[in-house]
Amino acid sequence: MPPGNVERIAAIEDPFQLLRVATERLNAAQQEVGELSRLRRRVIQELHAQGLSYAQIAKEAGLTRGRIHQIRHTGPAPEGAFLGTGTITLVTPLKREATNARPVVAMEDVTAAKRLEDLARGFDLPVELEHVPLGGEIDINRSNLIVICGPRLSTVMGALYESDPVLEWVKDDVWTLRDSRTGMVYRSGSDSEPPRAVDYAYLGRLGRPDGNGNLLVFTGIHPQGTLGVVQLLQTEIATLWGQVGDKRFSTVVGVEYDPATGEPVKAELAGPLYRHEED
Known part of the structure; x- marks a missing residue:
């Protein structure tokens, strides 16, 4: 925190306001330290993967070889940035209860969100939880957003999925996923005859409608697929x-699951991993 900020906060006369502001700034500073540590560790890994020795990296960076080794093996892992940086907002949909029309959260979505939250916190990423309200209206023009929701429950998400240049959701008698490049159609095993304990899910990072960043999105054709993505x-x-x-x-993502519990047994990529910048 710049010295000017410290002096400004120290000059606040109301002690409760001072406590609030100081806490907010401290939380922001700690978050920045975590992200800088993650970035530093990532750069060292990338330089080493390019063929530079730790001694060479240390010399160019003005650090000791031992310090480079220490940075390489401590602090938040770089791959945590796959989920986002800073505080992540994790969103799951509300659904209407069949018996009395109350808004509820599906148990599988609760489980998926809890497991993903635990994963994010393991990378020192704070997590805030939200819900897509009934009707599906959600602001997706926000940073560090992860949304677990398909096109059926939200027209906003449906429009976002339509921006995908390769994969598309198709609704005929049932929902399927279609690869427009290969022509492959992914149909859930529970919607097939005979039924099979297999589901498919969409996983992607898509551009925000406002053009100012991306958001991570995923959902299964059925809940078992959603749990499989988290696995x-x-x-x-x-x-x-x-x-x-x-x-x-x-x-x-292809998911094999236990038919008795719905828990994923095996989750793996069922098709190509498409990088959209290459299109």
């Missing part, structure tokens, strides 16, 4: 980060 992120986030970084992309 994939838990196990393969470093690989995904290495492949797409913080750039726009989309892919279809």
